[in-house]
Amino acid sequence: MPPGVSDGVCVRVGVQIEFEPPRSWARRIASVQFVARRGSRFLRCYVTREALIDCFGAVPLPGDEGQGECLRAFDRYRGTIEQLARRELEAAPARSVLILTTDDVHRHLASARRLPDVDLAI
Numbered sequence: 001m002p003p004g005v006s007d008g009v010c011v012r013v014g015v016q017i018e019f020e021p022p023r024s025w026a027r028r029i030a031s032v033q034f035v036a037r038r039g040s041r042f043l044r045c046y047v048t049r050e051a052l053i054d055c056f057g058a059v060p061l062p063g064d065e066g067q068g069e070c071l072r073a074f075d076r077y078r079g080t081i082e083q084l085a086r087r088e089l090e091a092a093p094a095r096s097v098l099i100l101t102t103d104d105v106h107r108h109l110a111s112a113r114r115l116p117d118v119d120l121a122i
Helices: 049-056 067-076 078-091 102-111
Strands: 017-026 031-038 041-048 097-100
Touching: 017 041, 017 067, 017 078, 031 067, 031 078, 041 049, 041 078, 049 067, 049 102, 067 078, 078 097, 078 102
Parallel strands: 041 097
Antiparallel strands: 017 031, 031 041
16 A cells, blocks of 8 residues: 555655643543644544553552553653654554553664653663
């Protein structure tokens, strides 16, 4: 298929991906939800509770699903998380939903020579 075409959906290649400020806790899938925008398309993005605990230092309290700590870890490492999300979205231009897992973070770390100036918990 030509670049930008996937499953019959045409996406302009090279359109900049930007992230919207709001983020929220998606209890149903235990993830922090945030929104990316590519041109006029809005894309739902999630980073899982496990990725926030394993890779970004969230430490949930016993008996707590970790909402507060996960949101704080997301805020602390938002730039890095958005960079990882951007890479994933650029690799699959027709994607409309993105879920970043611990494996995704590890894969990007293994392939990157250098991440931005952050000290991840992994």
